[in-house]
Amino acid sequence: MSQEHTLDPNNLPKDPAKSTLEGKHKFLGLWFFLGGETVLFSCFFATYLALKNSTAGGPTSQDLFGLELVFIMTILLLTSSLTSVYAIYHMKNYDFKKMQLWFGITALLGLAFLGFEIYEFYHYITDYGFTFRSSAFGSAFYTLVGFHGGHVVFGLSWLIALMVRNARRGITLKNASKFNTFSLYWHFIDVVWVFIFTVVYLMGMVS
Amino acid sequence: MSIASTQQKGFWAILWDYLTTVDHKKLGNMYIAAGAFFFVLGGIEALVIRIQLAKPENDFISAGLYNEMITMHGTTMIFFAAMPILIGFMNAIMPLQIGARDVAFPFLNSLGFWLFLFGGIMLNLSWFLGGAPDAGWTAYAPLSIQSPGHGMDFYILGLQLSGAGTLMGGINFLVTIVTMRAPGMTYMRMPLFTWTTFVASILILFAFPALTVGLFLLMFDRLFGSAFFDVALGGNSVIWQHLFWIFGHPEVYILILPAFGIFSEIIPVFSRKRLFGYTSMVFATFLIAFLGFMVWAHHMFAVGLGPTANAIFAVGTMAIAVPTGIKIFNWLATLWGGSITINSAMLWSLGFIPSFTIGGMTGVMLGATTADYQYHDTYFVIAHFHYVIVGGVVFGILAGLHYWWPKLFGKVLNEAMGKIAFWFFFIGFHLTFFIQHFLGLMGMPRRYWVFLEGQGLDTGNMISTVGAFLMGIGSLVFIINVVYTTVKGEKAGNDPWGDGRSLEWSISSPPKEYNFKQLPLVRGLDPYWIEKMEGNKKMTPAQPVNDIHMPNGSILPLIMTIGFFIASFGFIYQVDNNLWLIALFGGMAIALGSMLARSLVDDYGYHIHKEDLEKEVD
Ligand code: HEM
Numbered sequence: 001m002s003q004e005h006t007l008d009p010n011n012l013p014k015d016p017a018k019s020t021l022e023g024k025h026k027f028l029g030l031w032f033f034l035g036g037e038t039v040l041f042s043c044f045f046a047t048y049l050a051l052k053n054s055t056a057g058g059p060t061s062q063d064l065f066g067l068e069l070v071f072i073m074t075i076l077l078l079t080s081s082l083t084s085v086y087a088i089y090h091m092k093n094y095d096f097k098k099m100q101l102w103f104g105i106t107a108l109l110g111l112a113f114l115g116f117e118i119y120e121f122y123h124y125i126t127d128y129g130f131t132f133r134s135s136a137f138g139s140a141f142y143t144l145v146g147f148h149g150g151h152v153v154f155g156l157s158w159l160i161a162l163m164v165r166n167a168r169r170g171i172t173l174k175n176a177s178k179f180n181t182f183s184l185y186w187h188f189i190d191v192v193w194v195f196i197f198t199v200v201y202l203m204g205m206v207s
Numbered sequence: 208m209s210i211a212s213t214q215q216k217g218f219w220a221i222l223w224d225y226l227t228t229v230d231h232k233k234l235g236n237m238y239i240a241a242g243a244f245f246f247v248l249g250g251i252e253a254l255v256i257r258i259q260l261a262k263p264e265n266d267f268i269s270a271g272l273y274n275e276m277i278t279m280h281g282t283t284m285i286f287f288a289a290m291p292i293l294i295g296f297m298n299a300i301m302p303l304q305i306g307a308r309d310v311a312f313p314f315l316n317s318l319g320f321w322l323f324l325f326g327g328i329m330l331n332l333s334w335f336l337g338g339a340p341d342a343g344w345t346a347y348a349p350l351s352i353q354s355p356g357h358g359m360d361f362y363i364l365g366l367q368l369s370g371a372g373t374l375m376g377g378i379n380f381l382v383t384i385v386t387m388r389a390p391g392m393t394y395m396r397m398p399l400f401t402w403t404t405f406v407a408s409i410l411i412l413f414a415f416p417a418l419t420v421g422l423f424l425l426m427f428d429r430l431f432g433s434a435f436f437d438v439a440l441g442g443n444s445v446i447w448q449h450l451f452w453i454f455g456h457p458e459v460y461i462l463i464l465p466a467f468g469i470f471s472e473i474i475p476v477f478s479r480k481r482l483f484g485y486t487s488m489v490f491a492t493f494l495i496a497f498l499g500f501m502v503w504a505h506h507m508f509a510v511g512l513g514p515t516a517n518a519i520f521a522v523g524t525m526a527i528a529v530p531t532g533i534k535i536f537n538w539l540a541t542l543w544g545g546s547i548t549i550n551s552a553m554l555w556s557l558g559f560i561p562s563f564t565i566g567g568m569t570g571v572m573l574g575a576t577t578a579d580y581q582y583h584d585t586y587f588v589i590a591h592f593h594y595v596i597v598g599g600v601v602f603g604i605l606a607g608l609h610y611w612w613p614k615l616f617g618k619v620l621n622e623a624m625g626k627i628a629f630w631f632f633f634i635g636f637h638l639t640f641f642i643q644h645f646l647g648l649m650g651m652p653r654r655y656w657v658f659l660e661g662q663g664l665d666t667g668n669m670i671s672t673v674g675a676f677l678m679g680i681g682s683l684v685f686i687i688n689v690v691y692t693t694v695k696g697e698k699a700g701n702d703p704w705g706d707g708r709s710l711e712w713s714i715s716s717p718p719k720e721y722n723f724k725q726l727p728l729v730r731g732l733d734p735y736w737i738e739k740m741e742g743n744k745k746m747t748p749a750q751p752v753n754d755i756h757m758p759n760g761s762i763l764p765l766i767m768t769i770g771f772f773i774a775s776f777g778f779i780y781q782v783d784n785n786l787w788l789i790a791l792f793g794g795m796a797i798a799l800g801s802m803l804a805r806s807l808v809d810d811y812g813y814h815i816h817k818e819d820l821e822k823e824v825d
Pocket residue numbers: 345459460462463505506524525527528531566567568569570571573574575579582583584588591592595596599600
C-alpha cells in the first residue's frame with residue numbers, strides 16, 4: 001500500500017494533511033500536545049505574576065520595558081502566523097512553490113523576531129544589569145519569555161528542516177501532515193506571545 | 208509466527224528485538240518488568256525505614272540516610288513503580304480492548320518507555336554518586352534548594368526525563384482511543400479500563416506540565432543561580448508547593464483511576480454479571496478527574512492561605528468522596544446476586560473495597576481544614592495515603608497481574624501461591640498501616656528519624672514493622688509464583704477464565720503481533736460476551752482478510768534517550784566543572800540529531816501479506 005503516499009494527479013484528496021491515518025493521528029496528537037503546552041505556559045505565567053514585583057532593589061518592569069521594540073516584535077510574529085496560513089492554503093491547492101515561498105517568508109519573520117528578542121535581552125543585561133540571577137523578577141521574566149523564545153527556535157529549526165528535506169520532492173501525503181502540524185504549532189507560539197505582550201509588557205508598563 | 212520465530216533467535220537477536228521494538232504489547236511487558244524492579248527497590252527502602260522505626264531511638268541507619276530512604280521510597284514507588292506498571296497495562300491491554308492493531312504513535316511509545324527507564328536509572332544512580340536526594344518526595348523549597356551535594360539534582364533530572372516519557376504516553380493513549388476503535392466500538396461501549404486509561408491520560412496531559420515547570424524552576428535555582436525560591440532576592444517558596452500539588456493531586460488520580468478500571472473489569476467477569484451502572488461509572492470517572500484538579504491546596508491547609516481559600520478547597524475535597532462512593536456502590540451492586548468465583552484476582556478486588564473505603568474516609572477527615580491542622584504531617588496522613596495507594600493502586604496492580612497474566616504471557620499464575628501471597632500481604636498491610644492512624648493521632652510526626660521511649664509509641668511502631676515484613680513475604684511469594692509459572696505453568700487458551708467479556712479474550716494468549724487478523728465488529732457493551740451468548744466462538748469480523756500494515760522497529764528512541772541522559776549529567780556537573788558542558792551539548796546533539804533523523808527519513812513500515820495471514824490459525 002505504499003501507493004498510499006504518492007499522489008495520483010487525477011484523484012487528489014481534498015486535504016492532503018488529514019487524508020492518511022497517520023496524518024490524522026499527528027493532527028490530533030498535536031492538538032493534545034498543545035493542551036499540555038497551555039498548562040506549561042500557564043504555570044510560567046502564574047509564576048511570573050507572583051514574582052513580577054520582587055525586584056530586590058533592581059530595575060522594575062517600568063524601568064525596563066519600551067513598547068516600540070515589543071510592538072515591532074509582535075507585528076513580526078503575528079504576520080508570520082498569517083504567512084503560514086497562506087502557505088497551508090497553497091498546500092491544500094497542491095501549489096508547492098507558493099507554499100515554500102510563504103513558508104520561507106514565515107521563517108524570515110520568525111528569525112527577525114528572534115533577532116529582536118536577543119537584542120532586547122542584551123540591552124537589559126548590558127544597560128541595566130538586569131539578569132536571570134539579579135532578582136526573582138529577573139528569573140521569572142527570562143524564564144517565561146525565554147521559554148517562548150526557545151519554542152520559536154525549535155519551531156524555526158523544524159520548519160527549515162522540513163523545507164530543505166522536501167525541497168525537491170513536492171507535496172506528498174506524508175509531508176503534508178508534517179507541514180500542517182508545524183503550522184498549528186506556530187500559531188500556538190503566536191498566541192502565547194500575544195499573552196506575553198499583554199501580561200508582561202503592557203501590564204508591566206502601567207502597574 | 209512471532210513466538211515461533213523469537214524462540215529460534217539467539218540472545219543478541221532477542222535483545223536487539225527488545226531494544227528496537229515498537230510493539231505495544233512488548234513495551235507494555237517491559238514497562239511492567241521495569242516497574243516491578245523498581246517496586247522491589249522501593250520495597251527494600253520501605254523495610255529499611257520500618258527497621259529504623261521498629262524501636263525507640265534506634266540507630267540502624269543515620270539521620271541523613273533515613274532522609275534519603277524516605278525520599279527515594281516515595282519517589283520510586285509513585286513515579287517508577289506504580290505509574291509504569293499501570294502504563295504497562297494501558298499499553299498492553301487497552302489497544303486489545305478497543306480492537307486496535309497498535310497504538311497511534313508506536314515510535315513515541317517506545318521513546319516514552321526508554322525515557323521512563325533512564326529517568327529511573329538516573330535517580331537511582333545518585334546512591335553511587337555522592338548520595339541520594341533527601342528532601343522528601345515532595346521536594347519542598349527551600350529545603351530542596353539547600354540540600355547539599357547532587358542528590359536533589361538527580362531527583363530533578365530523573366523526574367524530568369521520565370515525566371516527558373509519561374506525557375508522550377498520555378497523548379499516545381488519547382489519540383489511540385479517539386481514532387483507532389474497531390467498527391462498532393462506540394465510546395459508550397468501551398470497557399471501563401479503556402475509559403479510565405482515557406481519563407487518566409487527560410489527567411497526565413494537564414497535570415504533568417505543572418511538574419515540568421516546577422522542576423525547571425528548582426533546576427534553575429540549583430544549577431543556574433536563579434532566585435525563584437531565594438527569599439533574599441524576592442523569591443517565594445510557596446510557588447513550588449502550588450506547582451507541585453497542582454500536579455500532585457491529579458497524580459494520585461492518575462494512579463487510582465486505572466486501578467478502578469482494573470477492578471471494574473475483574474468484578475463483572477467473576478460475578479458473571481454485567482457491570483452495574485456502567486454509565487454512572489463513566490460519569491463518576493470524569494467527575495473525579497474534574498474535581499481532582501480543584502483540590503490541590505488541601506495539601507497546603509497549614510501553609511496559611513487564609514480561611515476563605517482553605518474553606519473552598521475543603522469543600523471541593525470532600526465533594527470527591529461522592530463520585531468515589533458511586534463507584535464503590537456500583538461494585539457492590541455488581542457483586543450482589545452474581546455467581547461469584549473467588550480466585551486470586553478476585554481476592555485482591557474484594558480486599559480492595561473495604562481497604563480503599565477506609566482510606567477515602569480518612570481523606571474526608573483530612574479534608575476538614577480545622578481538623579487537618581492536627582493531622583497534618585503526622586502518621587495519620589501516612590496511614591491515609593497508604594490505605595488509598597496500597598489498598599487501591601497496589602491491590603489493583605496485583606489483581607490486574609493475576610487477571611491479565613495469561614493474556615500477557617500465555618500462562619495462568621498458580622492459584623495456591625496467589626492466595627498465600629494475598630493473605631500475607633493483606634494482613635501485613637492492615638497491621639502496618641491501621642495502627643499508624645493512632646500513632647498519628649497520638650502526635651507522632653512523619654519524616655522523623657527517631658521517636659522517644661515512653662510516649663506510648665513503642666508497641667504501635669513494632670506492630671507496624673512486623674506488618675511490613677509480612678507484606679514483604681507476600682511480595683516474595685508472588686515473585687516465586689511468577690518464576691514457577693514461567694517455568695512450569697500451564698498454557699492458557701484465548702479465554703482462560705471462560706467468562707471473558709471484552710475483546711482481549713477473543714484473541715490468542717499472548718496475541719499475535721498484529722493482534723486481530725480481521726478487525727472485529729462490535730455489537731454492544733461486552734462484545735465478546737454478546738457473541739458467546741449467541742453461540743458464536745469468535746467475534747464476527749468487520750472486514751475480509753487483508754494485508755496488515757505494521758510499523759518498523761527503531762533504535763532511535765533508545766539513542767535519543769541516551770542523548771538526553773548524557774545531557775542530564777552535563778547539566779548536573781557543569782556547576783563543578785565547565786568541561787561537563789561538553790556532555791551537556793554533546794548529549795543534546797545526539798538527542799536532537801536522532802530527532803532530526805526521525806523527521807527526515809521516511810518510514811513507511813511494512814506489510815504482513817494476506818497469503819501469510821491465511822496460513823495462520825488463530
Ligand atoms: C476521598 C478521597 C480523598 C480525599 C478527600 C483525600 C484528602 C487528602 C488530604 C486532605 C490530604 C492532605 C493531608 C495533609 O497533608 O495534612 C491527603 C494527602 C494525601 N493523599 Fe489523599 N485524599 C483522597 C484520596 C486519595 C487517593 C485516591 C490517593 C491516591 C491514590 C491519595 C493520596 C494521597 C497522598 C499521597 C497524600 C500525601 C501526600 C504527602 O504529603 O506526601 N488520596 N489526602
